[in-house]
Structures are given as structure tokens and as C-alpha cells.
Amino acid sequence: MAELTLKYGCNPNQKPSRIFAESKAGELPVKVLAGRPGYINFLDALNGWQLVKELKEATGLPAAASFKHVSPAGAAIGLPLDETLKKIYFVDKNAALSPLACAYARARGADRMSAFGDFIALSDPCDEQTAALIAKEVSDGVIAPGYSAAALEILQNKRKGAYNVVEIDPFFVPEPIERKQVFGITFEQGRNGLEIGEGLLQNVVTANKTIPEGARRDLIVALIILKYTQSNSVCYAYGGQAIGIGAGQQSRIHCTRLAGGKADNWFLRQHPKVLGLKFKKGLGRPDRDNAIDLYISDESEDVLGDAVWQNSFAVRPEPLTKDEKREWIAGFKGVALGSDAFFPFGDNIERAAKSGVKYIAQPGGSIRDDNVIEACDRHGIAMAMTGIRLFHH
Numbered sequence: 001m002a003e004l005t006l007k008y009g010c011n012p013n014q015k016p017s018r019i020f021a022e023s024k025a026g027e028l029p030v031k032v033l034a035g036r037p038g039y040i041n042f043l044d045a046l047n048g049w050q051l052v053k054e055l056k057e058a059t060g061l062p063a064a065a066s067f068k069h070v071s072p073a074g075a076a077i078g079l080p081l082d083e084t085l086k087k088i089y090f091v092d093k094n095a096a097l098s099p100l101a102c103a104y105a106r107a108r109g110a111d112r113m114s115a116f117g118d119f120i121a122l123s124d125p126c127d128e129q130t131a132a133l134i135a136k137e138v139s140d141g142v143i144a145p146g147y148s149a150a151a152l153e154i155l156q157n158k159r160k161g162a163y164n165v166v167e168i169d170p171f172f173v174p175e176p177i178e179r180k181q182v183f184g185i186t187f188e189q190g191r192n193g194l195e196i197g198e199g200l201l202q203n204v205v206t207a208n209k210t211i212p213e214g215a216r217r218d219l220i221v222a223l224i225i226l227k228y229t230q231s232n233s234v235c236y237a238y239g240g241q242a243i244g245i246g247a248g249q250q251s252r253i254h255c256t257r258l259a260g261g262k263a264d265n266w267f268l269r270q271h272p273k274v275l276g277l278k279f280k281k282g283l284g285r286p287d288r289d290n291a292i293d294l295y296i297s298d299e300s301e302d303v304l305g306d307a308v309w310q311n312s313f314a315v316r317p318e319p320l321t322k323d324e325k326r327e328w329i330a331g332f333k334g335v336a337l338g339s340d341a342f343f344p345f346g347d348n349i350e351r352a353a354k355s356g357v358k359y360i361a362q363p364g365g366s367i368r369d370d371n372v373i374e375a376c377d378r379h380g381i382a383m384a385m386t387g388i389r390l391f392h393h
Contacts (some may be wrong), residue, residue, distance in 0.1 A: 048121025076241030224340030
């Protein structure tokens, strides 16, 4: 197939719309096995595929990403889930999960509010266990290098056959020069083929120079995620997955706050009060997500008030107080943080430290690097300066 006509572009008024191959081979590296993907679907699918392919190559583990509006809502590698993670990700506690299914559960579960209606990318052929998890979530589609017969049957039955299932050639290599048009003008640049690995973590500039193996893995995961996240961007990572991504902000401190707030929510979803919530019978997953998000927020009365709590809960929950939140979040340590460009001020470090960050990878090169290093030293944070920027637009 040399081209594929799409329903419309970014918006319904933007017609005609298509994707097509300009390479010498003249063939698209994708096949649509079900559904009718749109313009934004393919933007998410192709960015997501690059991310998970690179995560797999860097770590040796299957990887998954949940993409929304050309930035990841979550991404992860296939490490096992404990009972708590299974519960907050809405995975049956007795479920037997493949490494790919674990990666998907982590990618989808880290920020369930942002992941609603996402496009999924998988590094490995989709197996039945992963497809069974996907079938239960509100999603626009999935891209993978293949599908088992059982997985394909599950996915082709999702949304009465309208669910978008895309297969990509895992050996496809794009041209080294990429182009796009803005306002009728063509932009051209070399593709960002930078390989991200432990070599970027050698220049540790802080008093604390110890970055253990797990933290190094998480920093690599964060940096690869940032490579495919709309800039400015910051990523908090823990246990082989993103737990907070701040994308597309004009100010870096706003990225750090946004991502940190998402990381805090990930921590709070593991609080005993949250794990003990008694939901109204029949309440769907999206409604449970909304209820949890409000419950742990500063607007908890919107779901706990006299006239509304019965809409979500079988038993009215006790509020989660500010002191309880603060104490719980303070118990999480060892979080890794990546930034796609340098930190201009130490305020980013102060905010990161509040969410348990102990390891940082950022390019360096600010005229205030000394201020940033001093802030890290106050909090015992080990920081590597990578010397590379990861802007993505």
C-alpha cells in the first residue's frame, strides 16, 4: 500500500487527508487490520512505536506506551506488578500477565485520567493477555509489530469491529532526513537518531555520585520518553515506568510542577484510604478514575459532598487530609527525573525533591548550573549532566 486515505485531518473541516510513502520502495510500513485510524491516531501511533521500539532496544524488555495528542500519557517496560499496582491499575489480582501485558498495564495505569481514549504502542507482537487488558479500557487503537490469532480476534471484536488495529513492519527504517510543512513552507532536518544509554549518565556533577542500577534504568526510561514528548518536558520515573509527565509547557518549572503533581497522584492512589474505597455497584472504570482523581485532589468535596457521594460510593469515604497526603508522599524515595533541556533555576530541584526525586539526568549548560547543583546537594540528589538536548515538536 503506497497511501491510505484518512477520514479527515486534525479537525473535521481539514480535508482531504492521507498518509503516503515517499520512500524509494513506495510502500507504507503499516497495515490496518481493523477500524479506520485517523490523522491524529497515526501521529500518536508512529511516535508511540518509535518510543517503545527504543525502550526495548535500550533495556531488553518489552515496552508499551499510552499516547494522547502526540505525547505519552504513560510508558513502561515489562517488569512484574505487585498486588498494589494490580489494584490501582484495575488488573485482576489472580491474572497471569506476560511481560508485555505488565508493560501495558503500567503504561496505561500511571496516569489513567490522561490515558482515557489513548492510542497504544507495543514493542512486541500483541499476545492474548495484553489484548485482554486492552479490551477493558477506553482506547482509540493499538499499533504493534504483530498479533497472535487470539489477540487479533479480541481486538477486532472491540467496539463492534471499529477499534483501530495497526500492524507495523518492525524492520522499517525511515529516511535519514525528515520533512514537514507549516503554512506552506517545508521544514527539513536530520532525524533524531541519538542513542540513549548509560553512557549519558557518566558526568555526575553533584556531591552524591551514586546512581544505583535501578535508578540508572529509570533515568534511561525517562530520557527515552522525553525524546518523544512535546517540549518543554519533564518526566518522573520509578520502577521502570513513567509516573508523571509534564509536556508542552512554556516554562520548565511548570513542567516540573505538572509532572510532579502527577507523580504525587500516583503515590496517593496507593494510600490505604484510596485502596479501601467502596465504589457504587456497577460504576464503570472511567467513573472510578474520576472519583479517585477528585478524592485525592483539593476538590474532594465535589465527590464527597452530602448530595453527591452516593453517585460514586456505596459507603461514604473519610476525607484524605492534607497532612495524610503530605506524610504519604514523603514516604516515597528514589524517584528518577529527566529533563529535555537544562534547568535554569534551582526551584525545579526544590519541587522535584518534594516528590521523592533522588536522581536526575539533564543536559546542563545553564549559566546557573552552580545554583542547580547546590540545590541538589542540599537534598542529597545525584545529578548527571548528559550534554544532550531532547526537544521534540
